[in-house]
Amino acid sequence: MDDIESLERDLAALAAEAQDALASAADREDAIQIKNRYLGRNGQVAALMRVLRDLPNEARPRAGQASNACKRAIEATFSSLMERIAADELARRIEAERLDISLPARRPHTLEPNPLRAVEQDLIDIFAAAGFEVASGPEVERDFYNFEALNFPPDHPARDMQDTFVLEGEDLLMRTHTSPVQIRTMLAYEPPIRVISPGRVYRVDEDPTHSPVFHQVEGLLIDEGVTFADLKGTLRYFIDACFGLQARARFRPSYFPFTEPSAEVDIGCIFCDGDGCSVCSHTGWLEIMGCGMVDPNVLEHVGIDPDRFSGFAFGMGVERIAMLRHRVPDIRLMFGNDLRFLRQFS
Numbered sequence: 001m002d003d004i005e006s007l008e009r010d011l012a013a014l015a016a017e018a019q020d021a022l023a024s025a026a027d028r029e030d031a032i033q034i035k036n037r038y039l040g041r042n043g044q045v046a047a048l049m050r051v052l053r054d055l056p057n058e059a060r061p062r063a064g065q066a067s068n069a070c071k072r073a074i075e076a077t078f079s080s081l082m083e084r085i086a087a088d089e090l091a092r093r094i095e096a097e098r099l100d101i102s103l104p105a106r107r108p109h110t111l112e113p114n115p116l117r118a119v120e121q122d123l124i125d126i127f128a129a130a131g132f133e134v135a136s137g138p139e140v141e142r143d144f145y146n147f148e149a150l151n152f153p154p155d156h157p158a159r160d161m162q163d164t165f166v167l168e169g170e171d172l173l174m175r176t177h178t179s180p181v182q183i184r185t186m187l188a189y190e191p192p193i194r195v196i197s198p199g200r201v202y203r204v205d206e207d208p209t210h211s212p213v214f215h216q217v218e219g220l221l222i223d224e225g226v227t228f229a230d231l232k233g234t235l236r237y238f239i240d241a242c243f244g245l246q247a248r249a250r251f252r253p254s255y256f257p258f259t260e261p262s263a264e265v266d267i268g269c270i271f272c273d274g275d276g277c278s279v280c281s282h283t284g285w286l287e288i289m290g291c292g293m294v295d296p297n298v299l300e301h302v303g304i305d306p307d308r309f310s311g312f313a314f315g316m317g318v319e320r321i322a323m324l325r326h327r328v329p330d331i332r333l334m335f336g337n338d339l340r341f342l343r344q345f346s
């Protein structure tokens, strides 16, 4: 009987010792090692139970119960320790990965519109405020819309294949101006007509400093009783909106096949304030657009009665307007992809 009581005391002491050891375990691995030291196949509990074979048969169930109680006590302490370690780890992870939702968001890497596109939109906005609608048309055009209906004689230099991209074997070309959109609009709609047509146009240019593609905005207004005074008033409104009330402007007589009379519009040189510089060729003026009253022949081409209706048209290069508004001396920069240049406009 002394043997079994001694065994029970030893097992209880071993359980208490194991529980103390587990209490001071540094981490998960440490805890597993401690547990194995007591409960493993060659652990201390197993070593104690080797006395079992020396015990009398009737004492063995009691020894087994004592052994199981010891094992359960150690197991229970180990389980709760592992739960605590897991909870601590989770708490540490939550703390480490905590999101501060009050931090300002990072801006994605996007770029403001290209300065050309921004100026084009400004021009659209200015004319939209004066009641002009945007009209568009194909960039690959037929000769009829690009030249013939616009009163270009067959021998006009602009029709030369040296200047125009002609699509081989077809009656097709890359439009050289956005004027064919005016023809298409007049064919499709009855006056009153009030449209602007922004878009890409194409011209052959051997000069490496010129781009074969550039951008125009053209305007067209057709109604009863439209005069040159309406044209001047509309363009003065545009110059005020685009270059400011202080901008000086003048109309110079000119020639275009589809307008009569025709004029070119200059503004006072913004680089030298009219004193004369290399940009304005020392004239003090910078040309910004062409304009004129729509030629009655053009109206007849599209089936509009020139005795009843009259109108004006104007057109400008977006690159040129952008260059003047931003005082950029070399327009090629606008086409480049140098972000340091382009970001200046954002």
Ligand SMILES: [Zn+2]
Residues within 6 Å of the ligand: 269, 270, 271, 272, 273, 274, 275, 276, 277, 278, 279, 280, 281, 282, 284, 285
């Ligand atoms: Zn100048």
